[in-house]
Amino acid sequence: MLALVFRLFGVERANDVFIDEVTYAEIAQQVSHGQLPSILGNPFFLHPPGSFALNGLVIRVLGLEGHPMDLALQLRWVNTILGTLTVVLCFLLVSRLVGTVPAVVAGVILASDPFVLRMDGRLMMETPAGLAVLSGWLLVLLVLDSKAGRRRARREVAAGLVFGLAIVTKDMTAAFTLAPLLAAVFWRRTVPMATALRVLAGSIVPYAIYLSVVAANGLLPQFVEQKSVGVLRMVGAVQMTGFNTTPKVDLTARLLDMASRFGTSYLLLGLSIVAGAVAAFSPVASRRVIGLFSLITGFVGVYSVFFGAAEEQFGYCVVLVALVSTPVAAAMVVSWRARLRGVVTAAAAAMAVLSLLLGIQARSVVDDGLVRARDFMNAELPESATVGLTSVTGEFALLPHRGWEVLPSLLSLRDGNAQYVLTQGRPLKEGYGFAAPELLNWLQENAQPVFTFTGPTSGDTVLWKLDRMKLDAAVSQGQTIPPVSGGYR
Structure with a gap:
């Protein structure tokens, strides 16, 4: 309920319109009419169509219409619901890993995190992609707790399909799903090879369907060309968007300036690598795999800031995983040093209170x-x-x-x-x-x-x-x- 209230309040006025929102709304409108995504009459393959298809369905079912900016404001309500579900998933993951009390704290922080609220309060593809990422990892944890058999095999395929939905929503989520999964095969045999292969097989299906539609329309050359540019942008070989494209902007100064609004979020971004490294050494397989998820996701985020396309939306999944891995790391630290329990508890409480205050500030501001x-x-x-x-x-x-x-x-x-x-x-x-x-x-x-x-x-x-x-x-x-x-x- 807390997550829903934070996201409902000020949904159309707490964040100024962002260019991507208008673009995505226009593309969703095209998809609602049965068209392939395009911009200015040219096919658009820089991002896959998962979020466009979802919002296109909403447009079709609810009969939404109007200028793309008006559509974007209306479709923000979709991400309000999806963002709330993401908080629920975070609670379920943390509860399964370390218990109910840490899960409640993590849920409160994620419900009110100012950076996550800004992303969930806009028509951004990171929200549905993040929901699919956490859903897939919850299924992976269920797989690791299952005995061999048909039920486990079904869960493996289901986890793969959900990972595939994440990837067909935003390609970059492959680094947050498949990369940690494959790493877990070799890191202390956390995930059996057969399990990883079945999950991988399931993850290919959604994107294969997408590619078949592209190929059927004779657009594979355009797809390859745009995806090649997208990869070069992601690794930083081509700088077209983000902080690294504007040398006049001091990123450090900008972060310091924004700390009063997103201080807790920045702390979580930093914790993703540290907490992931700690959790990766857990004797429990489910904790280790989440540790690898956090570690790799954090490294991708750091790389994008210093070398890649340093766009703020890349931090969304990093914050999500940090709120799953940090409680695990905290529980492990307390188990190693029981006298630190009071310090860890106080830090968690302070983080929750500060996040609530920043979240209230983020949603009460008028920025339209x-x-x-x-x-x-x-x-x-x-x-x-x-x-x-x-x-x-x-x-x-x-x-x-x-x-x-x-x-x-x-x-x-x-x-x-x-x-x-x-x-x-x-x-x-x-x-x-x-x-x-x-x-x-x-x-x-x-x-x-x-x-x-x-x-x-x-x-x-x-x-x-x-x-x-x-x-x-x-x-x-x-x-x-x-x-x-x-x-x-």
Whole structure:
């Protein structure tokens, strides 16, 4: 109940719209009409279709419609339910591994974890993928506790199918499912080879079905090309998104700045490797396999931060597994050093209380600047008004709309006869928008803000009224402030 309450409260206003949400909502709408995923008319294979199919089914059953941004806000409710189920699974896993009391503490922390709440409060594929990952590992634990026979074989195949659903939702989850499973075969014979092979066989089925559909439509070459780029992005050979693409952004400074909002989450991210290493040496097979799950997942997260595509959503499964492995490691430490029981208990209680406080803060904040800006422009601006957009999220979330277009430089604003320009301060300052950060400085000195909203995600979302004389004069003097990305001028 606690998990559901945290996720229901503020679901459409606690997090500003993220570009991926709008994209995923549009793709889900395509799937609901029986189409293959595409973006701007081109097939989209960077991510598999699991979450799109789920949300497409919801759209079809509930008859949802509207602009992709409106769909994204409505579909957030799906992740609210899935995120709640993930908390239940965490409780069941920890209860099975170390008992009810640690499971309650882990459940409370996960129910209120501010980082997990932000992911569950958006239309992100990590939520359904994380649910499938934990479901698969619960089945693996049931397998390890089963005697040889048909019942165990069925559970092995079922675990594989659920792992396969995770992978067909987000490819990267193969590192959180199959990699630890195979490692467990060789690490102290934690998982029998026959069991691993049956789970592996089951995991192939969902993706094989997906590939057969792709092949039947003659799109395998496009699939291979996009997946190749995706692999290069994941290993860091190609930097297209994430913190590592913007050298002007100091990741350490950004983490320190965000610690007041996600401090407990960052601690869990760090604990994933330590707790996993401890649990991997347990004499109990079920604990060892969870230790390997945590250890490998944590290492993948660390690699992505320093070398790969350092996108914050990669940390989602790391937090989930940390809340499963840390109670195991804590129980082992107490069994080795009984006098530490009081310290461990106090630390767990402090973590739960702090997580609850940060969770309340995360869900009570109002952070819907882009939606408010759109509503203001629709209500207050003339229908003939020309508005220049400067961010990627603005492009996907607000277009198509009569008179609104991407105009991310002084030159394009002048040539497009723009009367207004919409900016989102934090993304532009950190190099994530189309417009250069210098455009914000020029607007502050030469334009009039007619709408302003300040939120933790995008900073200041501002609609500026342009002074045509100052704009024309700046461009005529060669001050064009060209965009930094997007192919615009």
